[in-house]
Amino acid sequence: MSPSPALALANTELPVPGAPAVGAPVTGAVEAAAPLRDFSQPWMDLNDKSVLVTGGTGSFGKHFIRTVIAQYKPKRLIVFSRDELKQFEMQLEFPQAQYPFIRYFIGDVRDRDRLELALNGVDFVVHAAAMKQVTTAEYNPFECIRTNVFGAENVVSAALRAGVKRVVALSTDKAANPINLYGASKLASDKIFVAANNLAGAEGTRFSVVRYGNVFGSRGSVIPFFRKLIEDGADSLPITDARMTRFWITLTQGVNFVLSSMELMRGGEIYVPKIPSSTIPQLATLVSPDSRQHIVGIRPGEKLHETMIPADDAHCTVELEDRYVILQSFATAARDAYLHRGGKPVDDGFSYSSDTNPEKLDGRGLQNLLAMSYA
Numbered sequence: 001m002s003p004s005p006a007l008a009l010a011n012t013e014l015p016v017p018g019a020p021a022v023g024a025p026v027t028g029a030v031e032a033a034a035p036l037r038d039f040s041q042p043w044m045d046l047n048d049k050s051v052l053v054t055g056g057t058g059s060f061g062k063h064f065i066r067t068v069i070a071q072y073k074p075k076r077l078i079v080f081s082r083d084e085l086k087q088f089e090m091q092l093e094f095p096q097a098q099y100p101f102i103r104y105f106i107g108d109v110r111d112r113d114r115l116e117l118a119l120n121g122v123d124f125v126v127h128a129a130a131m132k133q134v135t136t137a138e139y140n141p142f143e144c145i146r147t148n149v150f151g152a153e154n155v156v157s158a159a160l161r162a163g164v165k166r167v168v169a170l171s172t173d174k175a176a177n178p179i180n181l182y183g184a185s186k187l188a189s190d191k192i193f194v195a196a197n198n199l200a201g202a203e204g205t206r207f208s209v210v211r212y213g214n215v216f217g218s219r220g221s222v223i224p225f226f227r228k229l230i231e232d233g234a235d236s237l238p239i240t241d242a243r244m245t246r247f248w249i250t251l252t253q254g255v256n257f258v259l260s261s262m263e264l265m266r267g268g269e270i271y272v273p274k275i276p277s278s279t280i281p282q283l284a285t286l287v288s289p290d291s292r293q294h295i296v297g298i299r300p301g302e303k304l305h306e307t308m309i310p311a312d313d314a315h316c317t318v319e320l321e322d323r324y325v326i327l328q329s330f331a332t333a334a335r336d337a338y339l340h341r342g343g344k345p346v347d348d349g350f351s352y353s354s355d356t357n358p359e360k361l362d363g364r365g366l367q368n369l370l371a372m373s374y375a
Contacts, residue, residue, distance in 0.1 A: 039257040039273060043260070045072075046259075050074065052118060053126040053127075055080075056081050057079060057086035060170065075101060078102075078118060110154065112154040123166075125167040129147070131143065131182065137181045138301050155169070160199060160200060165205065165206070166262055167205060168265070169210070172213075173212065173214075207268070212308070213248060214249070215251055230287070230291065237288060239281055245277050246278070248369060253273070272324040273323050277354040277357045285363075305355040318345060320338065320342065324346070
């Protein structure tokens with residue numbers, strides 16, 4: 001049976017008007033050089049502190065643990081996750097005899113009682129646990145809501161009861177102007193953490209959010225996917241749309257950004273890093289310069305371009321040297337504090353999107369980012 005016209009169109013290799021040629025080599029710098037910031041300042045002191053990371057066995061969690069071990073001497077470093085096997089594997093990598101301050105808690109953010117026990121005596125929390133796959137969330141909506149929304153509520157309640165000092169929650173570019181359930185659930189989570197400061201009172205737990213783009217080379221991202229296809233003998237890489245752009249950040253940058261934002265935070269901020277973007281065909285060419293590329297069409301719930309700061313948030317956004325800060329609209333004191341640090345209000349109508357981002361990655365920039373990711 002011959003393929004349907006729709007299927008044939010979905011797998012076409014025809015160029016898309018106004019887009020880079022599919023499979024074309026990555027050439028030349030575009031628009032502006034893209035600096036690869038390290039986000040290491042201001043420095044957060046975790047020495048002699050108790051720190052817990054939810055989702056601690058994920059890509060971010062493991063890199064966070066490695067970073068804290070390398071840079072600090074914490075009192076306790078708690079890995080909270082529901083994956084018994086991954087915790088066992090982490091214990092092999094970080095043996096108890098060498099790292100007696102590391103604790104492993106089996107638990108789920110859906111379980112508030114377990115969270116309260118785990119947070120006893122904890123100073124700082126990084127909330128990284130989430131259902132992150134767009135298509136999985138679309139197919140399992142109840143599970144996505146229970147983890148990403150109810151889980152956020154449980155982390156807030158447990159942190160307030162335990163007297164935690166600061167909580168930073170990881171968000172995603174998909175939470176800005178969301179079109180899929182994953183993004184909508186993370187937007188709800190962001191709202192929960194920002195509003196939690198109203199429950200904590202003037203001297204209580206402080207809650208803030210960090211929002212960034214795709215993590216370069218992390219488990220489940222497009223680079224390992226492309227590499228697996230090449231290893232399996234594929235001579236052509238699937239591209240959803242030749243015009244598609246994405247923000248990119250490395251795990252090291254992401255961990256540094258969380259730590260420096262935790263030091264900066266007053267409570268209620270959404271921090272957005274200044275990071276570069278590129279097209280997906282450019283990325284595929286970097287992974288395999290000799291491979292053809294074929295267009296398969298955008299998947300359900302997927303955007304052509306990602307936005308991290310919508311234009312509707314411009315009126316409450318302040319720009320710092322290496323990041324943007326979205327503030328609560330009524331947070332006049334916080335706004336003044338960031339302006340005093342050298343920040344400046346963004347222009348009316350400003351938005352931060354991967355297609356209009358002035359910092360684009362050329363071939364050299366992508367190679368540098370790849371080297372940083374796998375160093």
